[in-house]
Structure formats: structure tokens, C-alpha cells
Amino acid sequence: AQRVTQPEKLLSVFKGAPVELKCNYSYSGSPELFWYVQYSRQRLQLLLRHISRESIKGFTADLNKGETSFHLKKPFAQEEDSAMYYCAPHTGNQFYFGTGTSLTVIP
Amino acid sequence: NAGVTQTPKFRILKIGQSMTLQCAQDMNHNYMYWYRQDPGMGLKLIYYSVGAGITDKGEVPNGYNVSRSTTEDFPLRLELAAPSQTSVYFCASSQQGSGNTIYFGEGSWLTVV
Numbered sequence: 001a002q003r004v005t006q007p008e009k010l011l012s013v014f015k016g017a018p019v020e021l022k023c024n025y026s027y028s029g030s031p032e033l034f035w036y037v038q039y040s041r042q043r044l045q046l047l048l049r050h051i052s053r054e055s056i057k058g059f060t061a062d063l064n065k066g067e068t069s070f071h072l073k074k075p076f077a078q079e080e081d082s083a084m085y086y087c088a089p090h091t092g093n094q095f096y097f098g099t100g101t102s103l104t105v106i107p
Numbered sequence: 108n109a110g111v112t113q114t115p116k117f118r119i120l121k122i123g124q125s126m127t128l129q130c131a132q133d134m135n136h137n138y139m140y141w142y143r144q145d146p147g148m149g150l151k152l153i154y155y156s157v158g159a160g161i162t163d164k165g166e167v168p169n170g171y172n173v174s175r176s177t178t179e180d181f182p183l184r185l186e187l188a189a190p191s192q193t194s195v196y197f198c199a200s201s202q203q204g205s206g207n208t209i210y211f212g213e214g215s216w217l218t219v220v
Contacts, residue, residue: 051206
């Protein structure tokens with residue numbers, strides 16, 4: 001069965017500290033990989049996608065095919081980064097999301 | 108720039124009642140989805156559609172029905188509401204399937220009592 005795991009439900013870091021949100025997946029084939037974010041009182045929206053290889057709001061995500069991981073990283077967390085983050089590997093007609101990690105950045 | 112629009116935003120249902128959550132998108136997207144979000148459980152795919160007249164089950168389809176008579180609309184029907192269907196429901200759409208950004212509605216909060 002296809003599966004995506006985000007091991008941390010809750011993650012707290014201090015402002016200015018590095019942050020890493022973990023995502024591991026077990027999908028057949030080569031899924032497209034996304035991170036979505038939901039800020040308080042806002043709709044879920046795309047943060048970044050692997051294929052674009054871009055940095056959005058200081059976040060990057062590296063695909064490790066050997067470990068089947070797609071961890072989200074930011075070197076210096078900001079208070080406005082506090083949100084719910086979802087890892088989403090998609091392939092074919094499989095549009096599943098992870099259980100999410102709630103990130104709190106402490107001032 | 109409406110994007111994906113869901114109605115109603117909030118609804119309280121009694122056990123056994125039925126209702127339809129409406130969803131419309133104005134981006135001419137082929138793919139549309141319905142997810143439910145339970146606390147601590149993330150997003151679960153209920154149903155999806157790859158185009159008008161075509162729908163398919165996701166992870167948790169039991170207790171729900173959908174239809175896709177037009178490209179724009181993708182209503183979700185709850186028959187015989189149960190407390191287990193208390194959740195936040197999100198409609199979403201994308202141009203094509205995997206590899207494309209999914210755009211979400213604002214969500215519909217449903218409570219079954």
C-alpha cells in the first residue's frame with residue numbers, strides 16, 4: 001500500500017533555530033513530491049514542489065530516493081512559519097497527504 | 108479570482124439527516140477532489156474526479172456519494188449522517204493529476220449530533 005509518514009505531529013523550535021520536518025514515503029514508481037502548508041485561518045496551499053527545486057520562504061526540500069525521504073528544511077525559523085505542514089507524494093491517481101506536522105516557532 | 112468555492116462553511120446535522128456540500132471551481136481544472144480532515148489524522152481522500160462524468164473512490168468513500176456533471180462543479184452528498192462524519196471537508200482541484208499543484212477551498216465544518 002502507498003504510504004506517507006510524517007513522524008512528528010508537533011514540533012516546536014525557537015526563532016532563529018534550524019528546523020527540519022520529516023517525511024518518508026513508500027510508493028511504487030516515482031512520485032511527484034510536494035509540501036503543502038496551512039497557516040492559521042487560511043486555506044491549505046502549496047509551499048513547494050520537488051520538481052521545481054526552488055526555495056520558498058527560505059524552505060527547501062531534498063529528495064533522497066535511497067531513503068525515500070523528502071524532508072523540509074529551513075536554516076533560521078521565523079515566527080510566521082508557525083503552521084501545519086503536509087507532505088504529499090502523488091503518483092498516477094494517488095493524491096494522498098501525510099498526517100501533518102504542526103510547527104510552532106517560539107519567539 | 109474565486110478559485111475553489113465551497114458552501115456551506117458551517118453546518119450542524121442530526122444523525123440520519125442528509126445534505127450536500129457544494130464545490131465549484133472557475134479555473135477550468137479537470138481534476139477535482141474531496142478530502143476530510145480529522146484532528147491528528149491529516150487529510151483523507153474521499154472521492155476524486157478526473158473529468159466531467161468520471162468519479163472514483165479515494166481512501167474513505169463509505170457514507171458519501173459524488174457526481175460530476177460539469178467541469179466546474181463537484182458536490183459531495185452525505186446520506187444518513189453519522190457522528191463519525193463530523194469533520195472538516197475540503198474540496199480541491201488541479202489542472203491534471205499527479206505533478207500538478209492542488210488548489211483548495213476554504214473548508215466546510217460539519218458537525219453531526
